[in-house]
Structures are given as structure tokens and as C-alpha cells.
Amino acid sequence: GENVEQHPSTLSVQEGDSAVIKCTYSDSASNYFPWYKQELGKGPQLIIDIRSNVGEKKDQRIAVTLNKTAKHFSLHITETQPEDSAVYFCAASRGGSYIPTFGRGTSLIVHP
Amino acid sequence: DTAVSQTPKYLVTQMGNDKSIKCEQNLGHDTMYWYKQDSKKFLKIMFSYNNKELIINETVPNRFSPKSPDKAHLNLHINSLELGDSAVYFCASSIPGQEYGYTFGSGTRLTVV
Numbered sequence: 001g002e003n004v005e006q007h008p009s010t011l012s013v014q015e016g017d018s019a020v021i022k023c024t025y026s027d028s029a030s031n032y033f034p035w036y037k038q039e040l041g042k043g044p045q046l047i048i049d050i051r052s053n054v055g056e057k058k059d060q061r062i063a064v065t066l067n068k069t070a071k072h073f074s075l076h077i078t079e080t081q082p083e084d085s086a087v088y089f090c091a092a093s094r095g096g097s098y099i100p101t102f103g104r105g106t107s108l109i110v111h112p
Numbered sequence: 113d114t115a116v117s118q119t120p121k122y123l124v125t126q127m128g129n130d131k132s133i134k135c136e137q138n139l140g141h142d143t144m145y146w147y148k149q150d151s152k153k154f155l156k157i158m159f160s161y162n163n164k165e166l167i168i169n170e171t172v173p174n175r176f177s178p179k180s181p182d183k184a185h186l187n188l189h190i191n192s193l194e195l196g197d198s199a200v201y202f203c204a205s206s207i208p209g210q211e212y213g214y215t216f217g218s219g220t221r222l223t224v225v
Contacts, residue, residue: 043116105154
């Protein structure tokens with residue numbers, strides 16, 4: 001089955017800095033890679049996703065890159081703000097009836 | 113309007129009791145799920161239902177029984193609660209096909225004492 005590794009488990013940055021979270025996956029058939037943000041006391045919320053036919057996608061301060069050959073994908077957050085503090089999860093899925101496999105999460109702390 | 117709503121938000125109960133968690137979605141999605149999140153934040157799939165039919169049942173004790181009266185509802189009933197059942201349980205929904213993102217509920221924090 002799919003195995004998703006996510007690093008780092010904790011990331012502490014100063015407000016205004018950039019943050020990068022990296023994930024690797026094992027199943028070359030995976031073709032959909034969503035990222036979720038979980039704020040304290042809430043459920044994970046989809047913030048951005050990328051499909052295997054795209055190498056990069058950007059939405060304001062967040063961007064995701066995908067390297068299919070190396071089987072890794074990353075989340076980039078620029079100009080971090082305290083409200084970016086949360087747990088971020090990556091996931092990988094084959095699509096169809098396959099359940100996505102989640103990474104173990106990265107706790108991002110943005111210090112004001 | 114809340115897209116995926118779970119009740120209750122907090123549940124504290126004694127070992128051996130039976131309890132239920134309810135989930136409703138108003139997104140018109142056909143597929144619903146239950147996830148368990150442990151103290152280290154790991155998200156583990158428990159069940160997946162598509163249009164009221166059980167699709168996936170991961171290695172979960174048979175004390176856990178999902179019930180889907182219609183495609184907008186997926187409830188989780190737990191018998192003979194154990195200390196290790198303490199966790200946050202999330203309901204989620206999606207349109208058919210896992211290549212689309214999930215919408216998660218806000219979670220139910222279950223504490224077994």
C-alpha cells in the first residue's frame with residue numbers, strides 16, 4: 001500500500017519568514033496530492049491540492065510543488081503570519097475508490 | 113451553514129458504556145467517512161460509506177458499528193467503550209472518487225474514564 005512520510009514534525013518560524021513542509025510517497029500510481037490545515041479544536045480543512053499532471057500550483061501565499069520522478073511534494077508558505085500556526089497534513093491518493101493516505105502532520109508555529 | 117456537522121463535540125463516559133456519535137452533511141456528497149485521530153495527531157481511516165453502502169472497513173474492533181440511514185448521515189456507535197478508544201473522531205464527506213478533497217467535520221473528542 002501507499003506510504004507517506006512527512007517532515008518536519010514541528011516547524012517554528014518567525015512572522016514574515018517562509019515555511020516549507022515536505023512529503024514523500026511510495027506508490028507511483030498516486031495522482032492526487034491534497035494538503036490540509038488543522039487549527040486547534042477544528043477538523044482538517046483542504047487548503048490546496050495538486051494533480052500529477054501539474055508540477056506546481058500557487059494560491060496567494062501558499063504553493064505546492066510535485067516531483068513525480070522523485071515521488072515527493074512540498075508545501076510552501078511565504079510571508080508567514082501567526083494565523084498560519086496549525087497542524088498541516090499532506091496526503092496521497094490514486095483516485096477512484098482508493099482512500100488517501102495521510103502524512104503524520106507538521107505542527108507549524110509562527111512567532112509574532 | 114455547517115457543511116459537515118458532528119454531535120456531540122465532547123463526550124466523556126465510563127469504560128464499558130455504549131455511546132453514539134452523529135454526523136450529517138448538507139453538501140450532497142455521496143461518500144462519507146469516519147476517521148480516528150490519536151493524541152499524536154495521526155489520522156486513521158475507520159470506515160467509508162458510499163451512498164449508504166459500506167465500502168471500506170479498516171481493521172477496527174467490531175465494537176464499532178457505523179450506521180448510514182441515508183446518504184446525508186453516517187453515525188458511529190461504539191459498544192463496551194475502552195480507555196484506548198479515547199481520541200478525536202472526525203466525520204468527513206467527499207464526492208465520489210478519492211481524487212477530490214474531503215470536507216471534515218469539527219470532530220468529537222471522546223474521553224473514556
